[in-house]
Amino acid sequence: MKNLSFIIMLCMVAIGQHGLAQSKVYSNENNIAINGYDLVAYFNRHEAVRGGEAFSYTSEGKKFYFATAENRDAFKADPQKYLPQFDGYCAFAVAMQNAKVPADPRTFKLRDGKLYLFFNDYYEGQPFNTIVPWNASETQLLSKAEANWQSLK
Numbered sequence: 754m755k756n757l758s759f760i761i762m763l764c765m766v767a768i769g770q771h772g773l774a775q776s777k778v779y780s781n782e783n784n785i786a787i788n789g790y791d792l793v794a795y796f797n798r799h800e801a802v803r804g805g806e807a808f809s810y811t812s813e814g815k816k817f818y819f820a821t822a823e824n825r826d827a828f829k830a831d832p833q834k835y836l837p838q839f840d841g842y843c844a845f846a847v848a849m850q851n852a853k854v855p856a857d858p859r860t861f862k863l864r865d866g867k868l869y870l871f872f873n874d875y876y877e878g879q880p881f882n883t884i885v886p887w888n889a890s891e892t893q894l895l896s897k898a899e900a901n902w903q904s905l906k
Contacts, residue, residue: 777840777906778815778836778837778840778841779840779841779842779853779855779856780815780816783816784814784815784816785815785816785817785818786815786816786817786818786841787817787837787841787858787870788858789803789804789805789818790802790803790804790818790858790859791803791804791818791819791820791821791824792817792819792824792828792835792836792837792868793819793824793825793827793828793835794819794820794824795835795861795863795868796834796835796863796868797824797827799863801858801859801860801861802820803818803820804817804818804819804820804824805818805819805820806818808820808821808822808824808825809825810825810828810829812832834866835868836868837861837868837869837870838867838868838869838898839853839869839870839898839902839905840853840906841856841858841870842854842855842856842870843855843856843870843871843872843883844856844862844869844870844871844883844887844894844895844898845871845872845883845884845886845887845894845898846872846883847898847901847902847905848887848894848895848897848898848901849894849897851901851904851905852905853905854872855872856870856871856872856873857870857871857872857873857874858870859873860872860873860882860883860884862884862887862888864891864895869887871883871884871887
């Protein structure tokens with residue numbers, strides 16, 4: 754009986770951690786994840802597409818927007834497949850600054866079935882698209898980002 758109680762407790766913890774992983778995804782002040790971009794569209798259309806309230810899904814207090822009901826349903830069926838790496842923060846900043854920097858959802862890359870987002874705005878008065886230096890040293894930066902993420906997440 755003790756073993757059964759322990760197994761049930763472990764299952765509850767695992768289920769709770771699955772939900773917590775989703776809740777850490779970057780969201781704006783209105784708790785809209787990835788500023789309203791459709792996470793599934795990155796994979797099936799290979800482009801950044803804004804979603805909308807009509808096809809939304811709320812999980813752990815975060816609202817995810819989708820462009821179609823099909824995309825919403827695909828996400829609901831397997832969120833881990835579509836969630837961005839580093840909780841949607843800029844992959845380059847995680848690697849180079851060991852920091853969580855909001856990304857521009859329009860600047861993205863798919864690699865090995867995973868979604869990476871990047872900062873693309875002005876930095877110190879100059880335009881700076883972090884996907885450019887990322888692409889120049891992707892293997893090294895990815896390794897560094899994965900190591901840094903262990904302490905950031």
